Amino acid sequence: MLSAEQAKALHDPEGDGCWNPKVCYNRRSHARHRDRRNQARNRQRQTTVLEELAIDISEFTDVWTAILVVYRPAGTDTPVHAIAAQIWQGQQQVAVVQPIHCMGLVPSQVHAYVRKLLALLDEHYGIRKFASQERFDPELCPIRPCIHHPMSER
Structure with missing residues (x-):
């Protein structure tokens, strides 16, 4: 100074x-x-602008995948609240299986439903297993009426 x-x-x-x-x-x-x-x-x-690298993904546009969407609280042995599925071709979502509530179903019934779901996906799209499973909190369940959304019943 x-x-x-x-x-x-x-x-x-x-x-x-x-x-x-x-x-x-x-x-x-x-x-x-x-x-x-x-x-x-x-x-x-x-x-500074970062360089964007483009990758040719045209070979993946014909790949069909299914994602199992499970609404359940966090934890290992928590009950399944609802189940849905999404079907994708490449980067585009082409179909959705609407969620169903699993309240009152025992685990063997939930597994039986998932097997039926896979049989349907195999018949329509040739998908024999789910590519991944996404877990969402039951608060995000889109089904109405729902025990987690009592205000929606009115």
């Missing part, structure tokens, strides 16, 4: 003796302009 003359007087050989003209001018300039340089660097980082 001192001027160059004040810094020299304080740090020259009559002062504490640390003034070195080869280094100190650059250090002082750097300290004076630090905010401006940091601001320019930040602007540069923000305006």
Whole structure:
């Protein structure tokens, strides 16, 4: 914050003796302009455009997949609230199996329903197993009326 003359007087050989003209001018300039340089660097980082790489996915457009959608609370042994399915061809969703409530069904009945669902998918689309399973909270159950949405009954 001192001027160059004040810094020299304080740090020259009559002062504490640390003034070195080869280094100190650059250090002082750097300290004076630090905010401006940091601001320019930040602007540069923000305006840097990332390169987008395109991958040819045309060979995957004919791939049929099914996703089992299960509405159940988090945990390992929680009861299944509802079951649905989504059918995809490539990146496009082409069909949906509407959810059904599983309240009152024992696990063997839930498994029997899933087997029926897979038989239907095999018959229509040649899908023999689910590609993945998505778990959603029962609060997101779209079926009305639902025990988790008592206001929707009115």
